[in-house]
Amino acid sequence: xxxxxxxxxxxxxxxxxxxxxxxxxxxxxxxxxxxxxxxxxxxxxxxxxxxxxxxxxxxxxxxxxxxxxxxxxxxxxxxxxxxxxxxxxxxxxxxxxxxxxxxxxxxxxxxxxxxxxxxxxxxxxxxxxxxxxxxxxxxxxxxxxxxxxxxxxxxxxxxxxxxxxx
Amino acid sequence: xxxxxxxxxxxxxxxxxxxxxxxxxxxxxxxxxxxxxxxxxxxxxxxxxxxxxxxxxxxxxxxxxxxxxxxxxxxxxxxxxxxxxxxxxxxxxxxxxxxxxxxxxxxxxxxxxxxxxxxxxxxxxxxxxxxxxxxxxxxxxxxxxxxxxxxxxxxxxxxxxxxxxxxxxxxxxxxxxxxxxxxxxxxxxxxxxxxxxxxxxxxxxxxxxxxxxxxxxxxxxxxxxxxxxxxxxxxxxxxxxxxxxxxxxxxxxxxxxxxxxxxxxxxxxxxxxxxxxxxxxxxxxxxxxxxxxxxxxxxxxxxxxxxxxxxxxxxxxxxxxxxxxxxxxxxxxxxxxxxxxxxxxxxxxxxxxxxxxxxxxxxxxxxxxxxxxxxxxxxxxxxxxxxxxxxxxxxxxxxxxxxxxxx
Numbered sequence: 001x002x003x004x005x006x007x008x009x010x011x012x013x014x015x016x017x018x019x020x021x022x023x024x025x026x027x028x029x030x031x032x033x034x035x036x037x038x039x040x041x042x043x044x045x046x047x048x049x050x051x052x053x054x055x056x057x058x059x060x061x062x063x064x065x066x067x068x069x070x071x072x073x074x075x076x077x078x079x080x081x082x083x084x085x086x087x088x089x090x091x092x093x094x095x096x097x098x099x100x101x102x103x104x105x106x107x108x109x110x111x112x113x114x115x116x117x118x119x120x121x122x123x124x125x126x127x128x129x130x131x132x133x134x135x136x137x138x139x140x141x142x143x144x145x146x147x148x149x150x151x152x153x154x155x156x157x158x159x160x161x162x163x164x165x166x
Numbered sequence: 167x168x169x170x171x172x173x174x175x176x177x178x179x180x181x182x183x184x185x186x187x188x189x190x191x192x193x194x195x196x197x198x199x200x201x202x203x204x205x206x207x208x209x210x211x212x213x214x215x216x217x218x219x220x221x222x223x224x225x226x227x228x229x230x231x232x233x234x235x236x237x238x239x240x241x242x243x244x245x246x247x248x249x250x251x252x253x254x255x256x257x258x259x260x261x262x263x264x265x266x267x268x269x270x271x272x273x274x275x276x277x278x279x280x281x282x283x284x285x286x287x288x289x290x291x292x293x294x295x296x297x298x299x300x301x302x303x304x305x306x307x308x309x310x311x312x313x314x315x316x317x318x319x320x321x322x323x324x325x326x327x328x329x330x331x332x333x334x335x336x337x338x339x340x341x342x343x344x345x346x347x348x349x350x351x352x353x354x355x356x357x358x359x360x361x362x363x364x365x366x367x368x369x370x371x372x373x374x375x376x377x378x379x380x381x382x383x384x385x386x387x388x389x390x391x392x393x394x395x396x397x398x399x400x401x402x403x404x405x406x407x408x409x410x411x412x413x414x415x416x417x418x419x420x421x422x423x424x425x426x427x428x429x430x431x432x433x434x435x436x437x438x439x440x441x442x443x444x445x446x447x448x449x450x451x452x453x454x455x456x457x458x459x460x461x462x463x464x465x466x467x468x469x470x471x472x473x474x475x476x477x478x479x480x481x482x483x484x485x486x487x488x489x490x491x492x493x494x495x496x497x498x499x500x501x502x503x504x505x506x507x508x509x510x511x512x513x514x515x516x517x518x519x520x521x522x523x524x525x526x527x528x529x530x531x532x533x534x535x536x537x538x539x540x541x542x543x544x545x546x547x548x549x550x551x552x553x554x555x556x557x558x559x560x561x562x563x564x565x566x567x568x569x570x571x572x573x
Binding site: 012013014015017018019041042043044045046047048057059060063064067070071073074140148149150151152153155156157159160161163164 | 200207229232242257346451
């Protein structure tokens, strides 16, 4: 079953879901007093982000969060766990708190002295279970499948040619 | 791959794989140098002291907006050293395309083979075959005196029959070509998967070499091409339906006339699907699964089902795809001819008339016994006629090319 899901490689997100998700993230930021929150899929692609995250390269952060999350799996295995659901890295001023959402996504929250790790933990877990429900409903809902415009691939190839002409 | 319609964004993941010190990170560094600033993010490298990648290198490329979708490529490398096996596996998760950087030097032959096997094994754990995923092998370090001839490398290393490029990553030679080739393969896949009927790409074969053969097309219907492989499956499926038997009919056994006729019906089928797409007619997951399960429940065990599929060189996904199309076709009839049920009503008189004029074919059976069969026969004839009228209309507006020499 798990393999079956991994084979379904393409993750598609639709507007109606993202609107709901963004609302939850904003609500979470207000409640927890965190600086910013990123929702990332397990493969390292950013899904959406909220809050003051200027100066943070979201693509890189997403790749690293997904990567380090996966890396701790080995550690979890040693303890007889299948994976850890929460990770926390403390800095001098800024910290990051990472929570698993269901089996396909991760939230990463950055925060500073305006709040505490306990508060973040409390609301982030709540957020995670709400998000999980949205994903769950979305995955079972019958969506009107949208399509990428025809000719898209050719245009991307042209763009690559432009970018790489030496 | 992530397709985010809300943010109008497509993000693909390309992974550079290969033995230690083969030049994966060098590839990324060169790309980083050549790409204009506005199109790239920072290159992140987590390296140990010996200049070796510990975790992964990461370089995000942003192509900007293409046809309304912001397009990104996320480039990753994996650590080459054998002892970082678990990291390699996790970086591979969700990869859309893989570039294998091989070290051309003769003394590295074993390492190349080992790493390639490791890649195949890791992909297998995700249920992916190395021959199925967009895959490019780069023969790197072509400038070294000990580099093996490309022909020899092709023969000894390239067992997955991947597309290949030659490179001297350190000077930048071949680096961008490799990336472009891999990106094109990924994009072609996207095209194929989003085409309305997705007719052109039905995975058919177990054999790697066969899959890599250039696709032969038998027809083009508007924007969709019909591959010979798909057509052959269609013929076999039609044969099974018409003969009401499960025998596997060899494609070669079909006569030219039969093939032409079948191709015409397949073209009609594709036209209908394209029209359904325009009308936004969809099949729900539940509908598809229920149709699929009405088929799969015929088999007493999963092994039996697998065996059946294997004999016919089809996958469960392909069946699901077909079920989806059937449901869509079923629905479109109601769109085109809303009163179809009314028009398909067969009166007693009609049945009687048919019975009377075909008495010699009834084998002496009384009307009561064959009534049902006659009714369904008349129904399907009428349905075909109604659809035929619609097909003609569709055909008038369509661009259809038949490649008869390929049949």
